Amino acid sequence: MLPARPFYLLRHGESEANAARLTAGGGLDSPLNETGRAQARSLAALIDTLPAKPDIVYHSSMIRARETAEILNASLKLEIRAARDLREHEVGAWEGQPWDEVFPLILSRTDPPGGESFLAFGQRIQSVMEDIRKKNHRLPLLVAHGGVFHAIGRLYDHEVGTIRNCHLHYFEPHPPHGHFPWRVSRFDAEGGKLAGKPAPFCASSDAP
Numbered sequence: 001m002l003p004a005r006p007f008y009l010l011r012h013g014e015s016e017a018n019a020a021r022l023t024a025g026g027g028l029d030s031p032l033n034e035t036g037r038a039q040a041r042s043l044a045a046l047i048d049t050l051p052a053k054p055d056i057v058y059h060s061s062m063i064r065a066r067e068t069a070e071i072l073n074a075s076l077k078l079e080i081r082a083a084r085d086l087r088e089h090e091v092g093a094w095e096g097q098p099w100d101e102v103f104p105l106i107l108s109r110t111d112p113p114g115g116e117s118f119l120a121f122g123q124r125i126q127s128v129m130e131d132i133r134k135k136n137h138r139l140p141l142l143v144a145h146g147g148v149f150h151a152i153g154r155l156y157d158h159e160v161g162t163i164r165n166c167h168l169h170y171f172e173p174h175p176p177h178g179h180f181p182w183r184v185s186r187f188d189a190e191g192g193k194l195a196g197k198p199a200p201f202c203a204s205s206d207a208p
Helices: 034-049 063-076 099-107 118-133 146-155
Strands: 007-011 056-060 080-083 140-144 168-173 182-190 193-198
Touching (some): 034 063, 056 063, 118 140, 118 146
Parallel strands (some): 007 140
Antiparallel strands (some): 007 168, 182 193
């Protein structure tokens, strides 16, 4: 299980593969498109309105996450580090294939041929997050991928659902540290600032 420490988690902005509805896991380094860059700039313009500010930025080594993080950090001006193991699930033969064909296989947790098993992917994400926790940051911001959200959920047998591009989430430890021990806020732009509300997959109905 993951360390009971708070963190922000953000899926990268829209990539070229996202727009084309192609599967892009950890083996297809698809860059952001102009929509994705605009999404990141919009978030960057409001990120200083967060009630709890991050103190460091980590990003996946993939270009779509790195570019998203760099756009955000132009406003945050924090130390920024690459973490290769935050990359997306490596899906082998499914890379570059139509998403509508691959999605049902992912939902059924079919291990991708020539790629990482779901177990191996989850273990990788658990390990990298434990490594980040050992650095004793107050509140890291992790810029990664939709699959990372799902890997965290699967560690607790918890369904996460759809994660939109460039939608910021805050994971706050919510004891007891057992079944999905996170109270999760999702941030939206409201009245010129970022407002947090319980995420649809939040295990607690309490407002964060």
